[in-house]
Amino acid sequence: MAKINxxxxxxxxxAEARxxxxxxxxxxxxxxxxxxxxxxxxxxxxLSVDTVFGAIVSWLLSLA
Structure with missing residues (x-):
């Protein structure tokens, strides 16, 4: 690519800004x-997706 001053x-x-x-x-x-x-x-x-997944994980951990 040629250099320009x-x-x-x-x-x-x-020109581009115009x-x-x-x-x-x-x-x-x-x-x-x-x-x-x-x-x-x-x-x-x-927020709702996080709440649902948090409840599912809490329920799964309570089974253990």
Whole structure:
């Protein structure tokens, strides 16, 4: 790969940065709310799975 000078590198970086499409405030808010809801749902799911497996292990150990 050919080496380029720092000036050319900065021009390429600026050209790529101009291509970035930033989300609107509404899109950011909607995404943040969605992520929060999914995090809560997954936390409750894993809590329930952990509780069930913990109860099963406790029951199995009480048999011994």
């Amino acid at each position: 720092p000036g050319e590198f900065m021009r390429q970086v600026q 291509k970035v499409v930033w989300p609107t405030r509404q899109e950011t808010t909607t995404t943040a709310i969605f992520v929060g809801i999914m995090m809560l749902i997954l936390a409750l799911f894993f």
